[in-house]
Amino acid sequence: MSNEHQPDHGVAKNGAKPLLQTEGLRVEYRSRNDSVTAVQNVSIVVREGESVALVGESGSGKSTVARAMLGLLPERIARIEAGRITIDGHDVTRYSNRQWEDMRGHPVAMVFQDPLSYLNPVMRVGRQIAESVERHDKATKDVQARVAELLELVRLPSTAARSYPHELSGGMRQRVLLAIALGCRPRLLIADEPTTALDVTTQAEILTLLRDLRQRLGMAMLLISHDLGVVWEECERVYVMFRSRIVESGATQQVLATPEHPYTRGLIQAAQAARSADGRFATIEGEYSTAQD
Numbered sequence: 001m002s003n004e005h006q007p008d009h010g011v012a013k014n015g016a017k018p019l020l021q022t023e024g025l026r027v028e029y030r031s032r033n034d035s036v037t038a039v040q041n042v043s044i045v046v047r048e049g050e051s052v053a054l055v056g057e058s059g060s061g062k063s064t065v066a067r068a069m070l071g072l073l074p075e076r077i078a079r080i081e082a083g084r085i086t087i088d089g090h091d092v093t094r095y096s097n098r099q100w101e102d103m104r105g106h107p108v109a110m111v112f113q114d115p116l117s118y119l120n121p122v123m124r125v126g127r128q129i130a131e132s133v134e135r136h137d138k139a140t141k142d143v144q145a146r147v148a149e150l151l152e153l154v155r156l157p158s159t160a161a162r163s164y165p166h167e168l169s170g171g172m173r174q175r176v177l178l179a180i181a182l183g184c185r186p187r188l189l190i191a192d193e194p195t196t197a198l199d200v201t202t203q204a205e206i207l208t209l210l211r212d213l214r215q216r217l218g219m220a221m222l223l224i225s226h227d228l229g230v231v232w233e234e235c236e237r238v239y240v241m242f243r244s245r246i247v248e249s250g251a252t253q254q255v256l257a258t259p260e261h262p263y264t265r266g267l268i269q270a271a272q273a274a275r276s277a278d279g280r281f282a283t284i285e286g287e288y289s290t291a292q293d
């Protein structure tokens with residue numbers, strides 16, 4: 001298609017290699033009589049140490065891209081119809097569940113919007129972090145020491161290890177999820193709306209924590225968000241997704257200063273309006289609805 005956006009993946013700094021890459025990705029959800037193309041022709045690159053955003057409104061396909069990248073699409077319903085996903089040079093597009101077992105967590109781990117649905121409600125969180133270490137970081141012999149280190153890394157008190165998920169606040173649960181992800185020693189963290197369910201103060205704390213961790217561990221991040229304010233603060237590059245496609249991409253400052261696509265312009269205007277109203281950026285609604293054509 002001639003008017004299809006040609007993605008701008010930026011320039012590799014200091015020879016940084018792509019850790020995660022999709023090329024022309026197309027994902028469909030199928031029911032008995034219907035199919036929805038949730039992702040079309042999506043090409044994304046995240047290199048070692050980079051902080052990259054995938055931004056777009058609810059329903060644009062961001063989470064589907066993220067799930068496809070880690071082999072977490074719902075079986076039978078969702079299918080990768082075209083394109084390729086590469087992790088650290090390995091083509092994982094057609095990986096089986098068995099192959100994903102070894103790949104998931106390292107070098108790429110993920111945290112989600114809703115930690116409660118990913119944590120085991122009847123297991124103490126210290127044990128859940130320990131399981132992540134035992135499974136994905138076999139070189140670590142002293143698992144308990146590593147759990148203590150991970151709790152400290154995500155700034156949770158050591159006593160939190162004995163808690164069950166429901167005994168913790170939303171922000172603390174997100175820190176537990178982060179500790180589980182870091183237990184895999186990832187070189188890239190996919191953070192899918194990691195602060196959406198949290199209050200404003202806790203959101204800021206988690207974002208600061210993520211930034212510190214990236215700097216301390218040299219970890220790359222793919223941040224999935226609908227919040228342009230967060231993207232502006234945290235990410236060097238951005239891909240804008242609209243109705244299943246990438247419609248704009250490039251350096252964050254450039255894309256936000258000189259947006260080319262009407263959807264990006266609308267996103268910025270709405271975020272600016274929301275910011276002047278209450279002092280912070282907010283999500284976009286209205287003109288650019290989630291309805292599929």
Ligand SMILES: Nc1ncnc2c1ncn2[C@@H]1O[C@H](COP(=O)(O)OP(=O)(O)OP(=O)(O)O)[C@@H](O)[C@H]1O
Pocket residue numbers: 029030036037038056057058059060061062063064065074077226
């Ligand atoms: N399990 C599913 N079965 C059928 N369709 C689905 C399924 N999950 C997502 N979809 C559809 O795929 C499209 C993209 O959804 P997706 O969740 O990837 O968007 P998103 O941008 O991540 O939205 P949100 O920010 O709300 O999570 C939507 O049209 C959605 O209805």
